[in-house]
Amino acid sequence: QVHLVESGGGLVQAGGSLRLSCAASGRAFSTYVMAWFRQAPGKEREFVARITRSATITYYADSVKGRFTISRDNAKNTVYLQMNSLKPEDTAVYYCAADERAATRLLNEYEYWGQGTQVTVSS
Numbered sequence: 001q002v003h004l005v006e007s008g009g010g011l012v013q014a015g016g017s018l019r020l021s022c023a024a025s026g027r028a029f030s031t032y033v034m035a036w037f038r039q040a041p042g043k044e045r046e047f048v049a050r051i052t053r054s055a056t057i058t059y060y061a062d063s064v065k066g067r068f069t070i071s072r073d074n075a076k077n078t079v080y081l082q083m084n085s086l087k088p089e090d091t092a093v094y095y096c097a098a099d100e101r102a103a104t105r106l107l108n109e110y111e112y113w114g115q116g117t118q119v120t121v122s123s
Contacts, residue, residue: 025077035098038092
């Protein structure tokens, strides 16, 4: 089992940047595929980015590709989401997720979830 805690959210103007962090505790962090999802008010939770266990491969939603970067530090048990060129449509609660076997961007593949951190982008 793994416990996830996100941080780094906040209010930023359009065009600005934020860096989200997700700290994990519990079983060996390096055995988990890690991902970020987000949920805007009135919308379903959606995939943002995913990173493999050894950080060799990353995947992104088309809406964030080229602007967001997912990374991880297995020595620090932390996964990051660097968000640049933020847009008002990026406003959402951002969730960190983990699973030992996840292979896609589907929500139901991820067993462990954090509590979320709010990101608000003003125009």
